[in-house]
Amino acid sequence: MLCDEGKLSIKCFLGTATLVLALTISQNVLGLTPHHIWGASLWGPVFYFVIICISLRLFLSDQNYQYAIRATFLGFTFSSSILVAILCPLKWKAFGVYGTMMSIFHYSEFLAIAWSNPSSLSTSSFILNHSLHYALAAISSWIEFLVEVNFWPEMKEYTIITVFGLLICLGGELLRKLAIITAHTNFNHIVSNFSTESPPPAEVCPFQFCETFQVQYKKSKDHVLVKHGVYSIARHPSYVGWFWWSIGTQIILANPVCVVIYAIASWKFFNNRVYLEEITLLNFFGEEYYNYQKEVPTGLPFINGYLLDNPITNQN
Template sequence: MLCSDGILSLFCFIAASLISLLPELLFRLELDIYIVYFTNIWFLHIIQYIFINVLAYLAFRGFAYQVAVRAIFLGYIFGIGILISITASPSWQIFGIYMTILANFHYSEFLAIAWTNPAVLSIDSFILNHSIAYGIAASLSWIEFFIERYYFYELKLPSPVSYFGLILCISGEILRKLAMCTAKHNFNHVVQSEKNDNHELVTHGVYSLCRHPSYVGWFYWSIGTQLILQNPFCFCAYALMSWRFFYDRVLIEEITLLNFFGEDYVKYQEKVGTGLPFISGYKISL
């Protein structure tokens, strides 16, 4: 059942998304009186975004406020991404799709934890501050997109490559969320060093297909984002760096799981692969 903070975040995310779409909706209904006051539509969006953040500041305090402002931010980005993907020039449309995919991923991480394991819910569950390297990688992908769009306009037009990337992102997202929902209280964004009393070895559902479905989903989501943007350099960099990150992460996690579950995990390893290309995990013989 969704906890109160999860409900709050969902309300803020949906509200911010709808508010971001409001100017376009009014324009299509020919109720565009706002044009008299705002000749620049982006200035109107800035005013709207500031307004709903002021409301959040007045309405909430503490942890609830921190949840609200992040959900509002991601919801507004999600809505703006939809607008760009359906109203902007073709070379910007794929960036709009990318924005919706990125905002949805980070928000759904928080929502999934709020639903399946609220005891460990925190602001970090949005994983907006995942790491410095993650932020740099995202920034570099935007820079590559803008530079290539300026010099190679045709490269950024919607194509089967970008739509395949979208399918990859959606599939990876679904797999990751299925893993989180299947593992429930056993899932945590941080690798646990101590075994809790209710910690169980999950081997059913998507875990019967691969040992690390959440990592598999994130891996393919990651490289899918660069296919959407049609960034050839960042696609190669993301594939390499994501593989390296999950190679190290799987080793660390499997050492921990072997300590927790011993022979049961060894038998599980024998039956099910990691799901990640060229990553076999940490193996021992008992």
């Protein structure tokens, strides 16, 4: 069942998106916006967003406001991106499609946790502040798009490329959210918390490696190994979805440089992350996870995870 914070976020996301779209489209239909200046259509949404933010600050408590303002921002981004895709010249439409996928991804991350594991819910569940590297990657893709749309605008006018990237994004998004919902309370956005309690045995994890990557050694009482649903075809379906989603965003933008960079960077990131996480999972579940590794691949291309030559017994 959806928690109160999730319900509040839906009202803010959908309410903002509906208001911005309805008022902006009405402006255009009634001729209140100059048709020869397409950018003028986007000033209205900014004004509406500011008014909504002020209203939220006045009527909500601080904690609820923190959830609401993020959902509102994503609703604003979603609706504004739709307007860009509809109203802007062809060379800019791909950026509108990209914006809708970004806003859907980040909002649905929060909503999926609010539904499946509300006890771990926080403002970080929107993963808007994922990491500095994530922010730099996004900014670099925007810079590439802006450079190419100005110097080689014809690169951005191949609708079939945008559609292809959109399909990859949607597939990755669907897989990731299915993984989160299937894992239920066994999923959260925190992969590694350092603890010196109960370190894993040397044959599972060399101490130097664990100390460097800050592995969470202590398993929660209700943590179980999920092997059904999408986890029956891939050990890390949420990472598989995220991997292809990230590459799909750059195909949408027709960013040839960032497509390659994103593919390499995402592969290296998930290769390290899966390796680290499987050390922890072997420590948590012992032989059960060892057998699971033998039966199901990671799902990520050329990533095998942390594999042992011999089975181990559960240390818990």
